[in-house]
Amino acid sequence: MIIQTEGLTKYYGKARGIIDVDLLVMEGQIFGFLGPNGAGKSTTIRTLLDFIRPTRGRATVLGLDSHRDMLKIHARVGFVPGELALYPKLTGEQFLHYMANLRGGVDWEFVRELADRLDFELERKIKSYSSGNKQKLGLIQAFMHKPELLILDEPTGGLDPLVRQEFYALLKEAKQAGQTVFLSSHNLPEVERVCDRVGIIREGRLIAVEEVAALKSKALRHLVIVFDGPAPVQDFINLPDVRDVSAVNSHLRCTVAGTLDAVVKQAARHTVVNMISEEPNLEDIFLTFYGKEANHVS
Amino acid sequence: MFRNIFFKTLRDMRVSLFWWTLGMGLMSLYMMTFYPTIQESSAELQEYVDNLPDSMMALFGGQDTIDVSSIEGFLSMELFSFFYPFMTVVFAVMYGAGFIGREEEDGTLDVLLCTPIPRWRVILDKFAALVVFTLGVLAATYAGLIIGGVAVGIDDWDPGILLVGTLNMLPITLFFGALALCLTGIKGGRGLGLGVGFGFAAGSYLIFSLGELADIPRWLQQLSPWYYYRGIDVLYDGMQAGNVALLLGLTAVLVALGIWGFERRDVGV
Numbered sequence: 001m002i003i004q005t006e007g008l009t010k011y012y013g014k015a016r017g018i019i020d021v022d023l024l025v026m027e028g029q030i031f032g033f034l035g036p037n038g039a040g041k042s043t044t045i046r047t048l049l050d051f052i053r054p055t056r057g058r059a060t061v062l063g064l065d066s067h068r069d070m071l072k073i074h075a076r077v078g079f080v081p082g083e084l085a086l087y088p089k090l091t092g093e094q095f096l097h098y099m100a101n102l103r104g105g106v107d108w109e110f111v112r113e114l115a116d117r118l119d120f121e122l123e124r125k126i127k128s129y130s131s132g133n134k135q136k137l138g139l140i141q142a143f144m145h146k147p148e149l150l151i152l153d154e155p156t157g158g159l160d161p162l163v164r165q166e167f168y169a170l171l172k173e174a175k176q177a178g179q180t181v182f183l184s185s186h187n188l189p190e191v192e193r194v195c196d197r198v199g200i201i202r203e204g205r206l207i208a209v210e211e212v213a214a215l216k217s218k219a220l221r222h223l224v225i226v227f228d229g230p231a232p233v234q235d236f237i238n239l240p241d242v243r244d245v246s247a248v249n250s251h252l253r254c255t256v257a258g259t260l261d262a263v264v265k266q267a268a269r270h271t272v273v274n275m276i277s278e279e280p281n282l283e284d285i286f287l288t289f290y291g292k293e294a295n296h297v298s
Numbered sequence: 299m300f301r302n303i304f305f306k307t308l309r310d311m312r313v314s315l316f317w318w319t320l321g322m323g324l325m326s327l328y329m330m331t332f333y334p335t336i337q338e339s340s341a342e343l344q345e346y347v348d349n350l351p352d353s354m355m356a357l358f359g360g361q362d363t364i365d366v367s368s369i370e371g372f373l374s375m376e377l378f379s380f381f382y383p384f385m386t387v388v389f390a391v392m393y394g395a396g397f398i399g400r401e402e403e404d405g406t407l408d409v410l411l412c413t414p415i416p417r418w419r420v421i422l423d424k425f426a427a428l429v430v431f432t433l434g435v436l437a438a439t440y441a442g443l444i445i446g447g448v449a450v451g452i453d454d455w456d457p458g459i460l461l462v463g464t465l466n467m468l469p470i471t472l473f474f475g476a477l478a479l480c481l482t483g484i485k486g487g488r489g490l491g492l493g494v495g496f497g498f499a500a501g502s503y504l505i506f507s508l509g510e511l512a513d514i515p516r517w518l519q520q521l522s523p524w525y526y527y528r529g530i531d532v533l534y535d536g537m538q539a540g541n542v543a544l545l546l547g548l549t550a551v552l553v554a555l556g557i558w559g560f561e562r563r564d565v566g567v
Contacts, residue, residue: 012567049412052564075414085405089310098300102413141409 002027002149002180003048007057010043017043018204020057025182025197030175032195032212033184036282040204041184042082045153048182049079062149075103078142082153082184084134088127092137095126099141106145114140117166131158143170150174152183156190168194188282192216202286217258220285225252225267226274235266257288303415303423307397311431318389318431319438326377326439330446333372340367347375356507369455370533373443378463378529380503386435386471387499390428394478395491397424398560402486407565418557421483425553428475432468440464463532469545470527474499476552483556486565523548 003025010017018040025031035041046052048059050070059066061073086095092115100106115122120136129137135158142150156164171181171194185191191198191212198215200208225231231252236245239262245254250273256263260277267275299309308315336343347355347366357380365371398421401407410420443460478495482488502522509519519525526541 046566051408051411051566053562071414071416074412077412079408079412081405081408081412083405084409086409087406094300098306099409099413101301102303102410102415104414138409 001025001060001063002029003031003059003061003182005044005048005057005059008044008047008054008059009056010040010047010052011055016040016204017052017055018047018201021201021204021206023199023206024209025180027180028175028178029197030171030181030183030195032191032198033182033201034186034188034191034198034282035184035201036186039201041186041201042153043204044201045079045082045151045182045184048151049074049077076148078145078147078150080135080138080142080152080155084138086126086134086137089125091123091125092120092129092133092140093122095137096122096141096144100144103145110146111140111144114143114170117170118163119166132160132163135159136163139167139170143174146177146179148179150179150181150183152181154184154186156185156187186282188215188285192219200286207286218285218288219258220288221256221260222278222284223254223256223260223263224274224276224278225254225263225272226250226276227252227267228271228273232270235269236263239263239266255284303410303420304426307424307427308430311393311427314389315431315434318435322382322385322435323438323442326442327446327449329373329376330443330452331450333369333447333452334450336372337367343367352511353508356511357504364530369447369452370459373460373463374530374533378466378532380507380529382439383467383470383527383529384499384503386432386467387474388496389435390432390471390475391478391492391495391499393428393431394475394480395482395488395495397421397428397479397482398556399482399486399488399491402482402566403488405566411565417560421479421553421557421560425476425479428479429472432471432475436464436467459533459536462536463529466527466529466532466537466542469542469549470523472549473523473545473552476549476556480552480556480559484559484563486563486567 001024003023005021005023008021008023009019021040021044023044033041033044043052047054048061048066050067050073053067062076064073066073087098090098096111100108100111112122114120118136118139120133120140126134126137135155139152139155142152156167159167171183174181183191183195192215195212198210198212199206200210227250229250231247231250233245233247233252236242236252236254241257242263243255243257245252247253254263299305343366347364364375366375398407401410411417440461443464444457447455447457474495477498478491480491481494482491503524505514506519506522506524508514509516509522523545526544528535528538528541
């Protein structure tokens with residue numbers, strides 16, 4: 001067990017952080033920690049790293065107590081903070097030297113390889129980097145000592161799509177090398193793409209832990225179908241897993257839970273001009289699939 | 299320079315250190331070159347000083363018994379009693395509050411603390427950098443005094459006692475730096491350290507300097523760190539081991555308290 005929390009609870013004064021979070025992350029997994037902003041993702045992560053201390057409950061990381069053995073944990077973990085802040089007056093290279101020295105040295109060849117792969121220029125001052133470049137530096141800093149566990153708090157914000165692909169490749173290689181990844185995100189497609197298991201957190205509570213395959217079957221999409229004539233609303237109203245059907249002239253809107261198969265087959269009986277599928281919204285998924293549990297526990 | 303937190307902190311201070319050493323060095327040089335003029339007009343000056351209202355005299359750390367025409371009296375009144383230690387306390391409080399407070403406000407504390415470096419080490423390294431910074435500024439201050447004195451040909455002086463007077467500023471400077479550091483260790487953010495650091499430095503100075511005139515009880519005066527600084531006497535009596543030990547001891551206690559607070563609190567919230 002790489003990460004284990006029992007009844008982990010954190011209040012900031014009276015404000016809710018997280019409540020009774022029981023997490024299990026196995027070795028060699030890429031675990032997605034999914035939830036909207038403010039749900040408690042960073043609070044959980046900061047507790048695991050002992051930046052903040054739980055109000056109740058406990059956590060072990062790599063089999064070590066998150067508070068008592070904090071330094072041993074830090075030596076074996078790579079971390080990208082959710083709100084990454086770096087020293088603006090240092091160059092990327094100086095910053096990495098500093099971090100490497102505090103960690104007792106790293107393989108500098110590997111640092112250069114990471115920088116090359118992420119297309120990152122080490123020599124410039126941090127204050128001159130774009131937010132995407134700062135994020136790359138945060139990633140290099142987390143990966144460079146080949147830690148057993150990578151804790152990445154919303155690591156892909158600001159990365160352009162090509163770099164994001166490279167980052168996903170790095171995750172895959174980390175997994176192949178036996179490293180464990182704990183990755184928080186509010187982006188469902190990203191989590192579906194890279195993770196093995198997903199924990200879903202909402203309003204401070206872990207409301208579900210699922211295999212990614214199970215989550216995919218619950219995919220929820222808003223669909224707009226444009227026909228060449230008035231939208232045939234009646235054909236869609238009674239389809240299974242289709243809801244919120246409405247139409248304005250030739251535009252038909254609906255929400256589909258699960259596969260699009262039935263909708264596509266039904267639409268194919270008419271002339272379809274266009275079909276637009278929107279990214280599922282986390283909040284919709286919560287309300288649709290976890291609404292009962294979420295209400296039950298809160 | 300990036301070997302550890304101590305060297306990195308010193309590196310962060312290097313531009314500031316340059317200006318502080320330049321400023322304090324030049325000020326010392328200037329005051330020394332100014333001294334012969336003072337000496338020539340010593341009779342008028344002594345009269346002026348004698349006629350100053352007692353409260354003004356006290357506020358600037360003066361005493362009736364001081365002979366301002368002597369180099370020791372001149373430097374005690376002008377520099378060591380009040381002006382110089384206030385300058386050094388300014389940077390000490392700013393750095394003391396900024397070491398943890400600034401990194402926490404900027405958010406850089408997260409990447410620093412995710413390394414296997416204990417929190418107490420962060421505080422000790424940074425405070426050690428402040429000690430070196432202060433010694434650097436004091437060295438430049440002393441160099442300015444000596445160069446200035448030699449340049450204008452002062453002969454009736456003891457360069458050794460000037461070194462003692464300069465070094466005497468170290469304990470009080472570190473004390474206020476440690477106070478500000480301690481408060482940001484216990485509670486996040488720079489505000490408390492800056493506010494209490496400067497507020498206590500100024501307030502406790504008033505209590506000490508106006509103590510005799512305003513009939514402030516002695517025990518209250520003794521609560522002021524300035525009571526143990528004695529910049530006005532140091533060029534005559536030298537450093538008092540008890541006073542130095544007390545200020546440095548309190549400094550150590552404050553740093554330890556800061557570590558204790560920092561080890562047990564949430565960071566970056």
